C-alpha cells in the first residue's frame with residue numbers, strides 16, 4: 001500500500017538562517033510551505049555557532065575592556081575553578097528568546113513545521129523520518145536544500161570532545177583551560193582563539209598557511225596577528241601542520257608539528273574547516289551530486305542542476321556566514337517564484353568576531369587593481385580618534401577604498417572594536433553610490449568611532465588631490 | 473510476611489520527606505575537594521592524590537579500582553601518583569568522586585545488598601551518560617555526574633526506611649514502588665544539601681520526566697536516557713518491552729536521537745559496562 005505524499009508548493013529542508021528566510025519569503029507571497037528540521041529550530045547558528053560563541057565573546061570583551069581601562073585599580077582575575085558556563089550566563093536566555101521569536105515568525109506566516117530527518121525519494125518527493133522512526137511523505141513543486149554544515153573531523157585527529165574538541169564542543173568545556181592549541185586559522189579558529197586569549201588562556205594557533213585569514217587584506221592581518229600575540233603566551237605558528245595529535249594520558253594534548261615543534265596544551269581545538277550536511281539526504285534520488293569539495297553546485301540564483309531544486313547556505317560552501325545564507329535563501333526563493341531579484345552581492349559585508357573585530361565590504365586595493373580600477377586608499381588609525389582613546393580601543397585601523405576617477409567608495413576594511421557595526425556606513429555609501437566627499441561634508445557625532453570615516457575620507461581626498469596635482 | 477504494607481511504607485517516607493526528617497549523609501570533605509579539582513584545569517597529580525589521601529579508605533579503593541582489569545594495565549600501579557600517570561587526572565578524579573559517593577551514600581551495612589544493586593546501576597548509568605554526552609557534544613564530565621547521582625534519592629530513602637523498620641526487614645522488590653515514587657524528591661534534597669552543580673541537581677530531580685525541567689533540560693534528558701539504556705543493558709527479561717519504551721520516550725525526542733543513533737548509543741552502553749565494573 002502506498003500513501004500519496006502531502007503536496008506543498010515549497011518544501012524547505014533545514015531551519016537555519018538560509019532555510020528560514022526561504023520559507024518566510026515563499027509564505028509571504030501566499031505559498032504553502034513545509035519546513036523540515038531534524039534537530040532544534042534555528043540550526044547551527046542558534047544552537048552551536050553564532051549565538052553561543054558571541055555570548056561568550058561579549059563577556060570576554062567586557063573583561064578585557066575593564067582590564068585595559070581600569071585594570072590598575074579594579075583587579076579582574078578569573079578564578080581558576082570558574083565554570084566556563086558561568087561566563088555564558090545569558091546564553092540560555094538568548095537562545096530561548098531567539099527560538100521563540102523564530103517559532104512565532106513561522107506560525108504567523110502559516111509555515112508548516114515538521115520535526116524529522118528528510119531524504120529524497122524522487123526529485124519531487126521527500127520522506128520525513130520522525131525521531132521515533134515514523135515516516136511521512138511530502139511533495140514539493142519547489143524544494144530548497146538548506147541543511148548547513150558541521151565541523152570537519154580530519155583523519156588522525158582523535159576528537160574525544162573532552163580534551164580534543166571541535167567548534168561544536170569547545171563551548172561546552174567545564175572550565176577555562178590554562179593552555180589551548182588551535183589547529184586552523186580560518187574565521188572560526190581565529191574567533192575562538194582570540195576569545196579564549198582574552199579570557200587569559202595561552203593560545204597557540206597552528207596553520208599551514210603563512211598567515212591566518214588568508215582572504216583578508218595583508219596589512220589588516222598583520223595588525224591582527226600583532227594584537228593576538230600581545231596576549232600573554234599567545235603565538236601564531238604559520239607554515240606548519242599537525243602531523244599527529246594525541247592526549248599523553250596524563251595532563252596534556254600533544255601535537256607534533258611538521259616544523260619539528262611540539263605543541264602541548266590542556267586542550268586542543270580542531271577547527272580545520274566544515275563539511276556540508278548531505279549524507280542521508282539521498283541526493284542521487286533527486287538526480288543531484290556534490291562537487292569535489294562536497295558542496296552542492298549551484299548557479300547565481302542558487303539553482304542546482306535540477307531546475308526545481310535550490311541549495312542555499314553553508315551546504316553550497318563559502319563564505320558560510322549567517323548573513324549571506326539568509327540572502328541566498330531569499331534570493332533562491334524569489335528566483336523560484338519568478339520574482340525580481342535586486343542583487344547587491346558585492347555590498348554584502350563580512351564580519352569576523354575576533355578580538356579585535358574585523359569587517360570588510362567591497363574590494364581592497366589589490367582586488368581593485370586586479371579589476372583594473374585605479375583607486376586611492378584613505379586610512380584612519382583608531383588612536384587618532386578621540387573615542388578610540390577614551391575607550392582604549394586604539395588598536396584599530398580603517399581603510400576606505402575610493403575610485404580615483406569617479407570618487408566613489410569601492411570598499412572598506414576595518415580592524416578594531418566595533419568594526420562589524422561600523423562597516424555598514426561604508427556599505428550604505430556603496431549601495432547608494434555615494435562619493436568619498438560625503439564623508440567629509442557630513443557631520444558625525446563627537447566623540448564616536450564613526451569619525452574614523454571622516455579621517456579616512458580626508459586622507460583619501462588629500463591623496464586624490466596630490467594625484468591630480470602630479471597628473472597635471 | 474511483609475512487615476509493612478505499601479501504604480504504611482508510603483506514610484513513613486512521606487513523613488520523612490514532608491516533615492524535614494529525611495536524614496541526609498554529610499558531604500564528605502574529600503568529595504568537596506575532588507569535585508572542585510575535577511572542575512579545575514589547574515590541578516596536578518600531587519594535589520589530587522593529596523586530596524584523595526585525606527581519606528585512607530578512599531585512597532585504597534581508588535587504587536584498587538584503577539588497578540582493576542578493565543582498565544587494561546599491564547602491571548599494577550603502586551601509588552595514586554602512578555595511577556594518575558597511567559589513567560590521567562580526570563579519570564582518577566572521577567573514580568575518586570564515584571567511590572566517595574559510594575562510601576557515603578551507598579554503604580550502610582544494614583541494607584548492603586540492596587544498596588550494592590543500586591550502585592551497580594548508578595555506575596553503569598554514569599559511564600553510559602558520559603558516552604551519550606560525547607556523542608551529542610555535551611559536557612562529558614557533567615553527564616557522568618548526572619548518571620552517577622540520578623538515583624541517589626533511592627539510596628537515601630532506603631537507608632532512612634531501614635532505620636524506621638529495622639535491619640533486614642524489607643527487600644528491594646517490596647520497596648520498589650515507594651522508592652520509585654519518591655526518589656526524585658529525596659535526591660533533590662540531597663543535591664540541594666550538597667550544593668551539587670545545577671545541571672546535576674536538575675538531572676537528579678527530573679530524570680524520569682526531563683520535559684518538566686525548565687533549565688538544563690538536556691542533562692535531565694541525558695540522565696533519563698542513560699538510566700533507561702543501563703536498565704536495558706542489564707535486563708534479562710522484558711528487554712523488548714523496555715526497548716520499545718526507550719524508542720518512544722520523550723527524552724529521545726528532546727535530545728533528537730534518531731532510531732539508528734539510539735542503536736549506536738545502546739552499543740556504547742553495552743561497552744560502558746566494563747568501565748562501570750571498575751566502580752562496583
Ligand SMILES: Cc1cc2nc3c(=O)[nH]c(=O)nc-3n(C[C@H](O)[C@H](O)[C@H](O)COP(=O)(O)OP(=O)(O)OC[C@H]3O[C@@H](n4cnc5c(N)ncnc54)[C@H](O)[C@@H]3O)c2cc1C
Pocket residue numbers: 013014015016017018019036037038039040042043044045046048049050051053054116117118119146147148149167188277280281312313314315320321322323324325351353
Ligand atoms: C562557532 C560558530 C560561530 C559562527 N559565527 C558566525 C557569526 O558570527 N556570523 C555569521 O554570519 N555566521 C557565523 N557562523 C556561521 C553561521 O552559523 C552559518 O553560516 C549559518 O548557520 C549557515 O546557515 P544554514 O541555514 O546554511 O545552515 P545551518 O544553520 O547549519 O542549519 C542547517 C539546519 O538543517 C538541519 N538539517 C540538516 N540535514 C537535515 C535533514 N536531512 N533533514 C532535516 N533537517 C536537516 C540541521 O539540523 C540544521 O538545523 C558561525 C558558525 C559557527 C559554527
